[in-house]
Amino acid sequence: xxxxxxxxxxxxxxxxxxxxLIMGSMSQGVLWPDEFVGRLVAGGRRVIRYDHRDTGRSxxxxxxxxxxxxxxxxxxxxxxxxxxxxxxxxxxxxxxxGLLGQFVAVERPERVRSLTVIxxxxxxxxxxxxIMRALMGQPQPEGSLPEPVPEFVAFYRVLMAAPxxxxxxxxxxxxxxxxxxxHGSGLPxxxxxxxxxxxxxxxxxxxxxxxxxxxxxxxxxPDFEPVGVLHRVTAPTLVIEGSHEPVKPGHGAIIAxxxxxxxxxxxxxxxxxxxxxxxxxxxxxxxxxTAG
Numbered sequence: 001x002x003x004x005x006x007x008x009x010x011x012x013x014x015x016x017x018x019x020x021l022i023m024g025s026m027s028q029g030v031l032w033p034d035e036f037v038g039r040l041v042a043g044g045r046r047v048i049r050y051d052h053r054d055t056g057r058s059x060x061x062x063x064x065x066x067x068x069x070x071x072x073x074x075x076x077x078x079x080x081x082x083x084x085x086x087x088x089x090x091x092x093x094x095x096x097x098g099l100l101g102q103f104v105a106v107e108r109p110e111r112v113r114s115l116t117v118i119x120x121x122x123x124x125x126x127x128x129x130x131i132m133r134a135l136m137g138q139p140q141p142e143g144s145l146p147e148p149v150p151e152f153v154a155f156y157r158v159l160m161a162a163p164x165x166x167x168x169x170x171x172x173x174x175x176x177x178x179x180x181x182x183h184g185s186g187l188p189x190x191x192x193x194x195x196x197x198x199x200x201x202x203x204x205x206x207x208x209x210x211x212x213x214x215x216x217x218x219x220x221x222p223d224f225e226p227v228g229v230l231h232r233v234t235a236p237t238l239v240i241e242g243s244h245e246p247v248k249p250g251h252g253a254i255i256a257x258x259x260x261x262x263x264x265x266x267x268x269x270x271x272x273x274x275x276x277x278x279x280x281x282x283x284x285x286x287x288x289x290t291a292g
Contacts, residue, residue, distance in 0.1 A: 004068075007057035008050035008080050012041040017113070018086050019290060021049040022077060024095030024119075025218075026211035028056035028201055032094075033274055039283035045290065048089075050080050052214070056201075060210040063217075070217050070224040074100050081111065090290040091235075092116040095247070095272065099123055099225070102255070105233045106226065112235040114290055115259075118282065119241060119272050121145060121251040122258055124227035128218055131247075135160065146250040155181045171208065172198050184271020186244030187278075230258035237262035238289040240282060242270025 008029070019040060021032045029049035040047045051058040053068070053076060061068070077100055081089055088111045093101035098120025105112045106123065121127035125145045133140055134147040135156055147153075155178070165171040175198040176191065183189050202208060218224070237259045241252030243266050256264035265285055270278045 004053045004061060004076075005059040006050055006053060006076055006080055006083075008048055008083065010046060010048040010084060011037055012044075012046040014046060016044050016046040017290060018046045018048065018084070018089040019286070020077070020081060020086070020089045020091050021047065022091060022093040022097030022100050023049070023052065024093075024097050025052075026055060026214045027052065027095070027097075028204070030056065030200065030204070031197075031274075033276075033279055035276070036274060036279045036283050039280065040286060043283070043287040045090075045287070048080065048084055048086075050076075052076065054207075054210040054213045056205055058206075060207045061213065063213045067220060068213075068217055069221040071221065073214070073217065074103050074224075077101075077104050078108070078111070087111065088113050090114045090116070092118070092286060093120060094118045094274075095120055098255075099127075102230065102233065102259075103225070105235045105237075106229045109232075109234050114292065115233065115235045115237045116286055116289055117237070117239050117252075117255060118274075119245060119248060119252075120239075120255065121248050122255045123230055124225045125251070125254065126225075127248065127251070129222075145248070145254065149246045149249060151185075152181055152246045168202065172202055175201065179273065181246060182272040183275065184242060184244035184246045184269075184273075186242065186269035186271060187275055190275070193276075230255070231260060233259045233262075236289065236292065238285065239264045240285065241266055242272065242278070243268050244271045247272045 029051045032049045054060050090113045091101040098117030102123040105115050130145045134153050176194045179194050239252045239256040256262040
């Protein structure tokens, strides 16, 4: 595997407590809303966000020629911390970013001051297999994590069978439709704001199609996640889940149950995104959790 460049940016004073924001699979760092980042900075935090490899402005690869694994994506967390001179940081992860944060907290506890996971699944829970079985209409084995809501499953079944969009407008329309599903049904959906966001995502990507490499990496390493290790997390942990989470409903409670001393916070109306209505609540909770 060749080295891949990782784009990152930081905000706030270098003397403030550092927060590393880790976004989910196939997602750019700018999905952390600017207003949310600004609120953390105003609260006295040094905030860093980054684009995963094969997303946004980070480097892209020919996966057939230069394959990588989710271990490599996880190790990018350390690379970003090292590049910014951080021996340790408060980790805040969304979706798969929360999964990576859990893994780092287990693997290198000395590098994690605190852990906040948002809309995530428990490490070792097999969330990817749960989603795939749901999409394929297969029964879930006893003890599996709760599967996505029917609206999510129906949308992605259609998306998987559809031909790729032909132009920029069609691609952005499809991205907005996906954001609407991830937004959930608990709060009004602002389509104009969604279009502005997805235009930004589309136009800053080096290669929009490269995100599929994250799925290829997942298929190549289906046993990436260690099982039965969350009891080893020693970092103070805050678990945040929306009351209308469409992808991983109820997974937050399982994480909080498995990590000693973890606290669960349910945000009314929130789905699998961070719309304006919830940003202040989530930011305030993050600031309180990282104040120690």
